[in-house]
Amino acid sequence: MAENNGYSLWYEFKKGLWQDIPPFRLVLGTCPTLAVTNSVINGFAMGMATLFVLLGSNIIISAIRKYVAPQVRIAAYVVIIALLVTVADMFLAAFFPPVSKALGPYVPLIVVNCIILGRAEAFAQKNPVAPSIADALGIGIGFTLSLMTMGFIREILGFGSLFNIKLIPPSLFEPWIVMILPAGAFLVFGTLIAIVNYISSRKSAEADKA
Amino acid sequence: MKLIMIFISASLINNFVLTYFLGICPFVGVSNKTENALNMGLATTFVMTLTAAVTWPVYTYILVKYNVAFLQYVAFIILIAALVQLVEMYIRKSSPALYRALGIYLPLITTNCAVLGLALFMVLRSYSYIESIIFGFATGVGFTLAILMMSGIREELEFADIPKPFQGISITLIVAGMMALAFMGFAGLIRG
Numbered sequence: 001m002a003e004n005n006g007y008s009l010w011y012e013f014k015k016g017l018w019q020d021i022p023p024f025r026l027v028l029g030t031c032p033t034l035a036v037t038n039s040v041i042n043g044f045a046m047g048m049a050t051l052f053v054l055l056g057s058n059i060i061i062s063a064i065r066k067y068v069a070p071q072v073r074i075a076a077y078v079v080i081i082a083l084l085v086t087v088a089d090m091f092l093a094a095f096f097p098p099v100s101k102a103l104g105p106y107v108p109l110i111v112v113n114c115i116i117l118g119r120a121e122a123f124a125q126k127n128p129v130a131p132s133i134a135d136a137l138g139i140g141i142g143f144t145l146s147l148m149t150m151g152f153i154r155e156i157l158g159f160g161s162l163f164n165i166k167l168i169p170p171s172l173f174e175p176w177i178v179m180i181l182p183a184g185a186f187l188v189f190g191t192l193i194a195i196v197n198y199i200s201s202r203k204s205a206e207a208d209k210a
Numbered sequence: 211m212k213l214i215m216i217f218i219s220a221s222l223i224n225n226f227v228l229t230y231f232l233g234i235c236p237f238v239g240v241s242n243k244t245e246n247a248l249n250m251g252l253a254t255t256f257v258m259t260l261t262a263a264v265t266w267p268v269y270t271y272i273l274v275k276y277n278v279a280f281l282q283y284v285a286f287i288i289l290i291a292a293l294v295q296l297v298e299m300y301i302r303k304s305s306p307a308l309y310r311a312l313g314i315y316l317p318l319i320t321t322n323c324a325v326l327g328l329a330l331f332m333v334l335r336s337y338s339y340i341e342s343i344i345f346g347f348a349t350g351v352g353f354t355l356a357i358l359m360m361s362g363i364r365e366e367l368e369f370a371d372i373p374k375p376f377q378g379i380s381i382t383l384i385v386a387g388m389m390a391l392a393f394m395g396f397a398g399l400i401r402g
Contacts, residue, residue, distance in 0.1 A: 030238070031323050034231040075291060082284040090280070105330040108283050112323040114235060182229045183394070186387030190380045198375035 012134035021142040022115050023189070024196040029115040033147060034185040035106050040163055043151030045099045047144025049088045049107060054116050054143075055136040056084040061124040062132035068125075077120045078111070085110045115143060153188050154179045213344050216337075220348035223397055226324045227356040228390040233324030237357055238382050240318075247361035248354070250318075255350025257294060257319050258328055262346025265289055265329045266339055286329045294320045324353060359389065 023033040029050070036046045060080050068076050089107045092100040100107065110116065119139055124132045156162055158179030178184045226232045233254070240250045265286055273279045298316045302309045319325060328349050332342045363385055372381055 028235075030234040031231050034234065075288075078287055078291065079284060082287050086280060086283050089283075105327060105334060108330055109232070109323050109327060111283055111287055112326050178391070181390070181394070182231065183387045183390035185231065186383050186390055190376075190383030190387065193383065194373075194375040194380040197380065201375065 009131060009134045012131045013138040015138060017138060017142045021146060022139055023146045024193055028118050029113045031109060032106055033150060034189055036103055037147050037150035037154055038180045039155045040148050040151040042102050043147035046103060047147045050110055050143055051140030052088050053084045053110050054119060054140045057081050057116055057120055058124040058132040058136035059129060061120045062127055062129050065125045077117060081116055082111050150188055154184055216341055216344050217348040218399060220345050221352035223399060225352040225356055225393055226349050227353055228393050232327040233322050233353055236318060236322055238379055241357050241360040242364055244361045244365060247357045251354025251357050253316055254319055254353050258325055258346045258350040260293055261290055261325055261329060262332060262342045264293060266342045269333055286326060290325050291320050
């Protein structure tokens with residue numbers, strides 16, 4: 001029984017990393033994916049803030065799931081999420097002022113990040129606390145990795161640097177300014193979705209053959 | 211003059227969808243038909259103007275006055291949700307035809323990050339009351355413009371031969387990227 005339980009927790013965690021990876025598969029939480037990914041560090045900070053809020057909201061919502069009337073559940077969830085976001089915002093402003101400045105109004109906008117409300121609706125309100133934690137960690141880490149991938153591509157092409165360190169001397173490489181502009185975000189995101197689609201269609205074709 | 215500036219800036223140059231990436235969910239989700247896109251745009255414009263008109267006094271005369279500005283996120287989201295609910299009830303009673311056209315879009319607006327973003331930017335840039343209302347209206351106009359153009363392009367795209375992995379959301383985002391490039395051309399307007 002315990003083994004079985006461990007397996008399902010692992011499954012809930014793992015599904016966020018590829019099968020349901022948030023911005024590419026579920027196409028949720030697109031605003032921060034596009035907006036803050038002009039460098040790897042910003043992507044990482046945004047991912048961590050979202051992970052914190054998601055973990056908190058999943059724990060609280062699954063803990064109180066039996067006491068909330070279904071008619072008012074959305075309103076209740078939104079208030080819980082907004083409070084957690086306020087905490088995350090103050091924490092960033094107090095301990096990492098430059099990061100908080102770079103992310104600007106996108107930290108408060110985690111309130112309306114559909115991933116968080118989406119996981120509350122689809123998972124936390126139906127499951128006990130332990131699987132909800134696994135789900136939040138999986139989805140949150142998958143989201144962070146996706147943001148960092150976007151940031152990686154855009155930072156290296158747009159500035160020729162990584163983690164704010166110049167990697168390619170400017171004499172060899174003309175930075176693609178478009179990559180750090182909004183247009184570049186849309187182009188990179190669209191292309192990454194196409195790549196994810198391609199890989200998974202190849203995988204399922206292989207599975208059909210076998 | 212400043213009001214005209216705010217209007218042009220919010221609707222064209224700093225278009226919420228194409229430069230701040232706010233409201234991408236409805237932008238991708240509801241832009242497959244021109245008619246739906248127009249209705250969504252109108253409903254959003256209406257809610258945005260109202261949001262600006264209501265959140266500004268609440269922020270200035272309640273939150274700031276009693277020194278509880280840190281509650282702004284909670285207050286804004288509750289206000290927006292309540293506002294959308296009220297608008298929905300009012301339209302259902304007063305104009306059933308309009309309700310049929312906009313009905314399903316109204317609840318979606320609550321989770322449209324552009325509406326909350328609007329309230330946050332309004333506070334961040336410390337606009338006056340009139341400026342806030344113009345800003346809210348202009349942002350809605352910009353959103354309508356972007357979603358309408360996108361739906362026109364997508365109706366044409368249905369007949370195009372797109373490689374399979376790129377179909378759907380992927381091509382929509384790439385088209386949005388090109389629109390963002392085109393909208394950058396408007397940046398020259400404000401300096402002149």
